[in-house]
Amino acid sequence: MEKLKIGLTGSQETSIGTLVARATDARSAKSILHDTNAIRIMDQIDHDFDKFHINEAHATLYSTRTICLDRWVTEFLLRNPQATVVHLACGLDDRLRRLQADLTKVRWIDLDLPDVVELRAKLIPSPKGDYQLIAADATDRAWLEEIPTDRPTVIVCQGLTMFLEEESGKRMIRQIVDHFKSGQLIIDFISTISLYTQGQVATLVATGASFKWGVDDPKSIETLHPRLKIVDCLGPSELGDNEHLPLRTRLLISTYPDVPWLRYLSSYVRFNF
Template structure:
């Protein structure tokens, strides 16, 4: 594919939310291209190949090194949980909230009976539409997840798989509570997969990230007390599975971090409702 054939993303502002989404996409593509990938996100590599962007600069700003493995470990855990749910519920409605440029809808190859909805801010979805089209079983919705109206577009007569990766920590606690209540009120049952940061997250964010992280929780099980329909199934450190990292130094570093409180800083949670 020549540069003229590629999709121009040069308008994506450096440091913006869309830029962050492209950075994560790039890291998953780097994992896919490695000799021993963890996630093997071929769809991400294909997307990066189709996009005309300054990937060399992205490589310097977001060096793949350890970063690609951290992104891959998180994604593979959520993918494993998602695949199990879709195997048991091949007619599910999937809501991928704050989807960014993630290719989960394509790399999981969901059953034909699944209806998949990728939801994110309108400007993010506008960018996604340069790469992908809506089709039978797949639809993109441009809306803030805190807006109550978009949920009315989702069929409520199916078991629901709701994935919120890298999202809830950027909402305030009242917004998280309200969103979870709306989701559980909308569907008769399903599973909710999301990651949480410890209360240290918002404090560190005020120092290093201009306060963009606004919610943290000591233990995801606390959410059961918020909503009687939520039932904790399992949780895992975002560093879990680090024995799969092929490079020795980052593998040992992750193993060391898992043995310290840092291993509980970022946790993946699986709930039923």
């Protein structure tokens, strides 16, 4: 089979970097996500994967963050078996298959920018059942009008907010909460200090992408809408599965809670609305 050449650049190309991280984790004897489908997807692509400089430690860090959000989505579906899941900035992440969501009960929507969706459609077959793949900018309001509000809804948004302008990101969150009647927003942020150290992030260097929005106090997001109530907020040291990390990395992140500006160097947050 002829492999696909990738024309994505900037923040859209970072979806290739996270694909490499999932595939690297899947190949590890200590895999966290066990996302073997990421290997299959990666094998269909002709791209310079080495430029992302993703080793097993990087893949493990990424995977501990991803499985935290996966677990929260799973918990929501256990409480609400007939729910809607909206996966914003889905990239090439086949989260639906990883979570084995039952599409006879669950309505699942994957959404990303048109160029990413076009690539995704070539690499990941659409599943049977109540599934929709939407090409849109997550910060636009128009896509929301396509999504019914008749069910509890969980929105999972990983690796997006940091690439948005602050006002666009805040508007996106307000629009989501305004549209849906009830549910959860599962989302991650970086801190403002990460904006100043982003030159050390290999994926950004490789793609030319840049971080734009940092959130130092995730609880402040509650002020964006009166219905937003924080349920969980975890920093890098609080995610669990850290035993899979190299000792040096474990020791480093274990110090984060004691340093105010490091505790939420990145944050993983669950809101009710």
